[in-house]
Amino acid sequence: MLSEGQLLALHVLASGVADVAFSLSLGALAAFIWKTLPATYGRKLFVLIGLAALLIAAAQPVQLVILTAGMTGAASFSELVPQFRDVLSTHAGWILLPQAIAAGVAAAAALIPFPRRSRLALVAASLFVLSLFRSASGHAASDGNYSLRELSQWIHLVATGVWAGGVMLSAWLLSSFADTEQQYANGNRLSMQSATAIVFIFMSGIWNTWLGVGGDIQGTLHTRWVLLLAIKLLFVLTALALGATNRRTLQHPPTKQTMHRLCVTLRVEAVLMLVILLLSAWLGSVAPAA
């Protein structure tokens, strides 16, 4: 049906799209807490969360097909279908189902108009459930359910989503404001949010490494995986450097020129976040020894 390389490309694309959508939904949810956004932006944020959640829900059946093809090596779609039941009985298979349901509930809550407070609560609750199942669906699953590794992965996932989603969202938000004071206030909110998220990313990342690697990284050197990791690292460092530049810019009183510079840097940072999320999806699909 599809070659191993094509399956990998599809898997990376589906997980990458889901990761970007998940980050955007978390970024939009966090923006509700900023309280510096004009009221008219509430509806736009709900629409963004709704569309992102729909994308995540749609990615799950695609993931099931890719997972089944990868696990069974089925040569055609007709050979694939009877295998779904068996694949859904595995950890990687069944965990797609609650993710699809949680994303569907988040999409419905965000897109169907009802009182704002209840909507926000339902969106937050369903995204929380979605994040729990997402953190249990990757490599952290190897330690079993409710493990420390899954908790650490959950913190890492949510913090990365808040950082990346916040940056991607702000690249659009700040450019849409005409008022420099408004750009400055929201830029400061983003900066504070990103700095907090990065602390959690590093703390959970170091903890994950200690749990996952156990000091044995020797065998993974000189592999395609390490090359990908190095490329991702380059993008992360560049994003961090741009974030630091933005933070420095925000320490000065806002002018049209500095806020324009902030918006341009944020757009570049947003593109970097997209690349980082796609590279993460790729890294998560490749064995260290590959």
Added chain:
Amino acid sequence: MNLKTCALGFAMTVTACVPIAMAHAHPKVMLPAADSAGPAPAKIVVTFSEPVEAKFSSLSLTNEKGTAIGTEKSAGVTGDPKTLTLAVPKLTPGDYLVHWVSVAPDGHKMQGEYKFTVK
């Protein structure tokens, strides 16, 4: 920012980026051991580095010419999700290849083979 701060930041970034793909099930303990020579085993036992989905993971044995040995299918071990066993018929002296396929709980598949010799 001084050099020490930069180095610390770099080291922390590297560490925070590493953990994403350390969990793919590869053979950790093999009986008979890889590249070993000894008496004929009654079964092949492979313990992987991670738990495996027994339904989609397998062991099979061939001789040095690539001919499949035995008709038994490999199976998981109750209470030990990391181990697969394969019962084999009486093996005559010669080289044998164990082919393994592992599917980890995250759905990732790995495969490979290793050799042992029956004296």
